[in-house]
Amino acid sequence: MLLLIIFAVLFLLLVQVALPGRYLAIQVGNDAQMGPRDDLPEPSRELARARRALGNLQETLPVFLTLAILSIVLGEQGWLSLAGGALYLVARVAHLYCYMQGLTPWRSVSFLISLLGNLLLAVPLLPHLWS
Template structure:
């Protein structure tokens, strides 16, 4: 399997990690009984549950672009060093983004986001150039 498809397959662990952390933080915040119910009367989230929810939402905003670029690289046969580093930057920056957001380290979360977007840009340029 190509590197692009391998990284795309491994990116499912990224989604799973974000969802698992968000789910655990939510359950700890609101309790298992409320979490297992229909959540009709949603209450405001605490700090960790809110941060993990926002981190998951943020990942969702870029993940579709990563998938589309990965598939475009694979189908076009244009995967090269530029796309390799772009995919790596995106993948690993998104892994660092989650704990940096949860811990609340100033500027690190924003830097991680910027690095991940740079990775997407490198993948984009590998497809179109």
């Protein structure tokens, strides 16, 4: 089940990687977007938000993937690990939505909830530090 959550998070990453390109194409057209992009205008609000949301995901994703993969390798796929992985996924989807809609403070709340998901993933791994 944790592997399924990992794949869902990676799918979310692909969606977030595609969003800035989509918003750039809307802003400047396909020809300019596929060109060298040397003289682009200031990004639109949506493009800037999509870029920042992607950057934010990229900050937390390595921690999530490390903890989730360690949970699988070390056989720690109990309810706490699954809850942590699911919480991370749901919170990151909410974070993207809140970021794109400009919903404060919900964007920050969803970010903190995703960190809580990572913490829940880490807890079952702690005994392995001493074994």
